[in-house]
Amino acid sequence: MSSPVLGIMTLYLNEHRALEERSIYRRMILEGRKRGLDIYVFTPADVHSGGRQIEAMVYDEKNGWSREWRAFPDLIFDRCRIQRNHRFQQLLAFREKYGHLLFLNRPLRNKWTIHQTLSEQSAFRQHLPETILFQDMSDVNRMLKASPLIYLKPINGTGGRGILRVERSSKEPSTVLVQGRDQKRRIITPRKVHLSRLGPLLQHWNMKDKYLVQKGIQLQLPNGRVHDYRMLVQKNGEGEWELTGCAGRMGAEKSVTSNLHGGGQAIAMQRLMKQWIPEEELREEVTATAAKFGIDVASFLEDTYGDLCELALDLAIDKSGQIYLLEVNPKPAREVFARIGERNIYYKAITQPLEYALWVYRNRPAQTVRKPPSPRTATSKATRLKRGRRVK
Template sequence: MTYTLMIDETGENTVTLPASVQASGQTAAAFGSLLVPCRIVSSSTLTDCVIITSDVARRLSIPFAANVHVFLTAEAVHFGPLVGILTAGFTKSLHRPVGSRSFFFAKLLAQEKQVGGFAFLFGTPHIDWENGTVNGYFYTERGWERHTVPLPTVIYNRLPNRRIENSEMFQTVTETLQTAYGIPVFNGHFFNKWDIYRRLAAHPEAQPYLPATSAHITKQTIEQFLTRYTEAYVKPADGSLGRGIYHLTKKNNVYECRSRDEQGETKTAVFPTAMALWHHLLTDAPLHRYVIQQAVPLMTVNGRPTDFRVHTNKNEYGQWQVSAIAAKIAGRQSITTHMNSGGIVKTLEEIFPDTAQRNNMLTRLNHVALTLSRCFDETSETLIGEIGFDLGVDKQGEIWMFEANSKPGRSIFQHPGLKEADERTVLLPLAYAVHLSKTAITEPEALWS
């Protein structure tokens, strides 16, 4: 339940709660990482609001009135949550603080009205370590505003790329926030394909959905994969957006390698032996950072290979749910279904006009995505609140997982039929942040149990 937080300009050093909150013996109010002593009283006349005197609100650095959740500990009444969204690439413009990504973040932050609490955007330069505050970007009815607030209750990592995430500065900052301040960070890292495969391959429930994969790319493994599966993909373990992928085939003892050049054109090279193909790959790519994966003959739409992007999110109860499903149809002559390779997005209604067939596919994709999400949780050492899966359905109807992304792209939501799904995927991270905040405040030991 959320309460309307009202700021009283007349009283002093007091927080007034509805009797339904059942506060008992608390002697302080808290907001984010900040806690201040004050008088806590209950009122039988209040139902859906809490009243904070202006001096307490000022000492807590509450930026404005809003709908909030109330969490109780033995010592304090906590208001919020205060959710920090960590990113990089800030500009000097208050109207577009992170350039072209500002629109996405504005949509995300606007969801705080539905979810309750406060959410803001920040980067490492905005942290004042000496005072334990952040000068963050809030999105309000008036547009973007900056307010200085305490360090947040929870952090949602939306760093834009691996290079920034792996920098020593960001590693140090996120480590300090988690260990020194006890602030949980979710979706803290981009996924590595080989690490994900190894973790899931050890989980019996996930095994049936994993194509054969190896991180040891040699002449022998290329020969083994192509002899057994006829086709394989070689792709960067830390790649995204379909960049740097090679499609290998073997037909009549001839080896073929297809890839995209820097202009986005598909190029094809033919080799007489696996050794020659391997040498070509060695000169073209850092194979020690790549994996080789079994290619699956995908179902087709209008003769083009098709797979599915399935988003899952944890909700306000900390439970996984499917938030979006869309089909991705490969572009002409493309080696993948990615949109930047000419792929197009369709809704399931568009490719499965038959209701029974569509519902069957929805049920099966939901089941696999939720199973894999739970397996991720059970094998992960970090907090995960959102995953974007690329799932394929082969010509026999079996479902396979090709990719899992901790920071899934947003390009599929340009499709007008996915507007509601788009809204769900920006609402649910904040809903999960509420759940995570409550746990961090009232049961911190449960975070890693």
């Protein structure tokens, strides 16, 4: 019997067909081979001849990367991240046309929709910083009255782009300090302005319906740098959600975001938490609560939006040990674990989706085939029933 085939779907970064995460895919392909899983990488732009053939990227140790014409895979792992261009439109068309195929994960939603969905659950509410969708400056002023610190974040942003931190001065209540990063992730020059000047300053940021106004959590370490945690939750080889690992991140100097791509530094979770929460007992409690929360969020979002195989949560922990969810990342990088030398966790972060893919394949509905079957919804519902999940 031939091996099941997993297609890792991604997007080219430019017209020269550059790819992100090539080295992760290489490792996945080699680890897949050991497990009897045949893996190739493709983008929606590589689907040709009436949609039956894929100009796939394959890898082997002897020849390195090469191209090969392949049939549609048995399973698709969607690694596509948001882009504002025609490639993303191509992806949307692919998801629409081939929605009946077996996907390990379906797209999630923007930060605002996810916030609203999670707020429906009372158990999650205590972990969600107060958040509203920007309509006009009155939202900002209201939030600044209730909290001396707020964050303004694009609902579709990634990597710390376009994020502003506004802090009311304790000495001069009508003055605020504005810091952050522009859309290209460059640190903007900090500005101290009178509250009445904040509106004109933000005007060209075009925030209406595109930005969140969120209560800010004080996360500055004694060295002045901000910090938070990156938690990776994945489905395992038994089809169950599992916490793979959690790592700390410390932002670059003068940065109000901790993202590694913005110059942040990775630090082992407990090492970082020790600097923030001295009581060991409290640290243990926070760690256990965060783990349960991460798994509950993943399984709730999967029940709500459809199949998922992994998620990363950006978590903030305040001085009292209260945990806040800053963001849910549906296409997480795994680098943070490599950077802190947690090799076993890094290995697991790479191999767990493969174990899960094999589980999905073993448990797929009998009628699943590689070519477009119909009707469209019948297959995905059958898949979910088979996996014993709530069907909406």
